[in-house]
Ligand SMILES: NC(=O)c1ccc[n+]([C@@H]2O[C@H](COP(=O)([O-])OP(=O)(O)OC[C@H]3O[C@@H](n4cnc5c(N)ncnc54)[C@H](O)[C@@H]3O)[C@@H](O)[C@H]2O)c1
């Protein structure tokens with residue numbers, strides 16, 4: 001793989017000796033990570049296939065590829081909104097069931113097609129839950145297609161907020177999305193808060209005939225409630241990327257087999273992003289786009305850099321500094337950032353004596369609260 005450069009061996013080491021994994025949707029929840037593993041790059045946005053807490057505890061830095069597949073998901077979501085509005089699933093089924101000559105089928109089509117007459121999305125209201133990489137793109141393009149757009153995201157990132165059209169109206173209560181929208185789409189991670197957001201409590205607030213979409217994660221939808229509100233006419237159409245035997249034979253539901261991010265372009269973007277993050281982390285210790293450790297960027301201008309993953313408790317930095325001074329080494333630069341229960345330190349040393357550096361490393365490895373220590377030598 002080009003992104004990794006010549007210094008990495010790819011796919012030719014046993015799994016339990018690898019320092020890095022790049023994965024797509026492989027489930028790691030029951031996986032035993034070896035002590036060799038330093039990092040995992042998720043070539044996608046969602047990372048609920050990875051036990052992030054366990055990775056943090058073991059000092060494994062997890063990266064994802066934010067936005068790498070956002071355009072792909074956006075395009076499919078917009079297509080599915082139109083697909084649902086134009087009754088294309090039942091219409092296609094009806095047409096496929098016709099028997100006869102092309103001429104007789106043409107006659108049947110002209111007579112029967114009014115049953116599938118649809119609605120245009122232009123002028124309708126779309127409510128978007130989650131205005132991140134995908135949601136913000138859906139918002140901007142839906143607005144260009146003539147829709148009125150309302151969005152809900154209490155945790156919106158500043159960069160995304162800047163990118164969103166000023167015509168997109170942000171609401172502060174989730175209920176406003178359900179009450180006001182003709183179309184509702186969700187683009188959040190799966191969390192305790194978003195689990196079963198699509199359930200009776202919110203369906204009860206919706207307009208009759210709403211088109212609902214879920215291209216985020218399966219568990220966002222309460223399937224029993226969904227079927228009930230399709231049955232009573234509240235939900236006209238449901239398009240989702242997550243299959244269930246409850247869905248396949250329902251004319252009001254269209255299921256794609258988790259294809260939102262599955263385009264050649266997205267796949268390449270995400271893999272490159274994950275590979276770049278891993279390459280940078282392994283060669284410089286810098287962290288960008290990690291889901292479990294803070295962003296830490298610092299140019300390396302000293303002969304040695306030690307990277308430390310530690311518990312985010314008081315006095316760790318003082319402990320690090322005093323171990324360095326005990327070895328008579330001068331600190332050229334130190335950056336320490338905490339995030340939740342863990343912190344990350346880049347320690348650049350003005351020292352060329354490798355014996356002293358190795359002693360320091362041994363001291364760090366033996367220290368309480370320090371989970372992982374790595375030594376990086378500046379390439380000359
Ligand atoms: N179907 C697919 O193939 C596919 C592809 C990519 C992503 N996804 C899913 O879509 C999700 C979103 O992807 P993204 O790239 O836009 O991620 P993102 O991190 O850029 O955006 C997620 C947004 O959700 C917001 N959010 C979090 N909790 C929320 C809540 N309770 N209510 C409202 N907003 C909330 C965040 O503030 C953020 O702005 C991913 O986590 C993944 O689960 C699916």
Ligand SMILES: O=C(O)CC[C@@H](O)C(=O)O
Nearest residue numbers: 024025044045046069261
């Ligand atoms: O990797 C995939 O195919 C799924 C991608 C998607 O669910 C994501 O969260 O990025």
